[in-house]
Structures are given as structure tokens and as C-alpha cells.
Amino acid sequence: MSTPIIFALPCCEARTETIAARIGAEPGEVGIRRFPDGESYVRIRTAVDNRPAILVGSLDRPDDKVLQLLYLARALRDQGATSVGLVAPYLAYMRQDRIFQPGEGLTSRYFADLLSSAVDWLVTVDPHLHRYRSLGELYSIPSRVVHAAPAIADWVRTHVRQPVFVGPDEESAQWVAEVATLAAAPHTVLVKERHGDRDVEVSVPDLQAHRSRTPVLVDDIISTARTMIETVGQLRRLGMSRPICIGVHAIFAGRAYEDLLKAGVSQVVTCATVNHVSNGIDLAPLMASGISELLNRQLDGDIK
Ligand code: R5P
Numbered sequence: 001m002s003t004p005i006i007f008a009l010p011c012c013e014a015r016t017e018t019i020a021a022r023i024g025a026e027p028g029e030v031g032i033r034r035f036p037d038g039e040s041y042v043r044i045r046t047a048v049d050n051r052p053a054i055l056v057g058s059l060d061r062p063d064d065k066v067l068q069l070l071y072l073a074r075a076l077r078d079q080g081a082t083s084v085g086l087v088a089p090y091l092a093y094m095r096q097d098r099i100f101q102p103g104e105g106l107t108s109r110y111f112a113d114l115l116s117s118a119v120d121w122l123v124t125v126d127p128h129l130h131r132y133r134s135l136g137e138l139y140s141i142p143s144r145v146v147h148a149a150p151a152i153a154d155w156v157r158t159h160v161r162q163p164v165f166v167g168p169d170e171e172s173a174q175w176v177a178e179v180a181t182l183a184a185a186p187h188t189v190l191v192k193e194r195h196g197d198r199d200v201e202v203s204v205p206d207l208q209a210h211r212s213r214t215p216v217l218v219d220d221i222i223s224t225a226r227t228m229i230e231t232v233g234q235l236r237r238l239g240m241s242r243p244i245c246i247g248v249h250a251i252f253a254g255r256a257y258e259d260l261l262k263a264g265v266s267q268v269v270t271c272a273t274v275n276h277v278s279n280g281i282d283l284a285p286l287m288a289s290g291i292s293e294l295l296n297r298q299l300d301g302d303i304k
Contacts, residue, residue, distance in 0.1 A: 059091055097132055185213075
């Protein structure tokens, strides 16, 4: 297979360079801007020459980005790309995974249909899989999920003495259990009830046996941070030490980050999937392995 060419969307230039070096791809350049009327202009600035192309772009705040992504994928094909793969460190629209109220749109599926029609494969980091068990239930293109757990466990092993992991809700159980096993530490998972976007309740953890340990909260997405803030409150009321909060995806809507810092935490650390000041865990090496795996399947003719 000829050398793939890899393009960063605005947001992902640094991690795209690391990925390119690791997978042996040539970095390419795109131009994106908005016309005064708000429409988007896209341009592929590096010759594609019948090669596989890869786009790297995190899909937080997706409504501002997706149209440009679709245009770029189409422009790459027009320029002769033999395939277009998408690396989306954060994959949006995974949480509306059910119709909760009559008449609601099942946007997880609409979004998956849209991306599946535009690109040939997808690599992402820990998508919010709750009612869907795998991306394959949603996306009709080949996909590879990169798990942040090994990198989070490494970070905790080097930075925290005697951790006890806490997952704020049942959905977080999958990440917390894996991280705790890798870090050889105990864990517990709480029960959460969400009454509204910014109104959540979490159960009281039973940490009697681990009172001297440092609580480490792990969740996939921190958006309003209400889930983390409520959990921090429960831990503080139990007299535990200030917890460390770890999120895979640093969405942080509005003043969520500032609110979390004020809630009595000792530190907030996130993985570098969405650019944020709290990014402390690099996932580029794990993402590069995931991409290489799909490129090898492409080489074997297993996928386009
Ligand atoms: C949903 O269940 C996720 O796993 C997170 O717990 C949730 O997205 C966090 O949202 P927020 O920060 O708005 O409480």
C-alpha cells in the first residue's frame, strides 16, 4: 500500500504529527476558513495522488465542525484518495442512544449514518457505549475503539499512592473496573440518577474499608461536571481526602471546569482527546496502534 497521507483538522495538529511519525504517514495540509456569510471554505493543499487519506479531528462541539469534515472527506475523494479514514479522538452524539421521550430524534444513529456515508473507517477513543454494546451496532463502516484504561492506570501508578477508584455511575463501571485491575487497586461503582442536564444524584459510596486511600474518580465524559461534583460531595461528607478526578473526554461545558475545581478536588486530569488545560494523559501512541491495525486490514484487502 502506498504511504498514507494524514491531515489534521484545527484542534489536532500536535497529536496528528505524533501519530504520523508513529504510523509512517506523510503529514498533509488542509485549508479551512469561513466566508463572511458563515459558509465554509475547504481546500486540500497537499497532493493526494491515489493514496489512502486519514483525517484527524476531535468531534466535541460537533455542530460547529461536522459540515467541514464532510466537505474535506468529499474533497479528498475528488483529489483521488483511494480511501478516507477518520480518527475522531472524541466521538460525539453517543449519549442520545435511546428515545427517552416520544418524538425525540435518535441522533446517535443519524450521526452514525452521516459519518458512515462520508468515510471508510473510524478510529475513536472510548465512545460512550451504554445501550449500544459496540460501535458496529451503529456504524456501518469498520471501526476500532482505543481504550484509555492502560494510559490512565499508568498515570495513576506514577502519581497516586494507595488509590481507591470510584465510578460515579453504572456506565462508568467498564472503565473503572479495567483501570482498577491494571493499577491493582480496589474500586467501587455508584448509582446515579439524572433528573435533568445539570441535576444529578449519586449514591453514597461504601468506602469504610478504604478510608485511608486517595479516592480517584474515573468517568468517560465530563460535560457539566455535575456527576463529578456530586460524587466529590459524597466523598467529602464521608471524610475522605480530596479526590483526584480523571475524565477521558474533557468536554467541560460553560464554567464546568472552574466549578469542579471549587468542589474540593485535589486535581483534575483528562486524556488528550479534547484540547483542555487539564489534559495530562497522552493517548497518541495508543491511537497510532489502533490506526495501524486498520491500515493493516486495508493492506490485507479486508476493508476498503
Ligand atoms: C454519562 O452517563 C457519562 O458517563 C458521564 O457520567 C456524563 O456524561 C457526565 O456528564 P456531566 O458532566 O454533565 O454530569
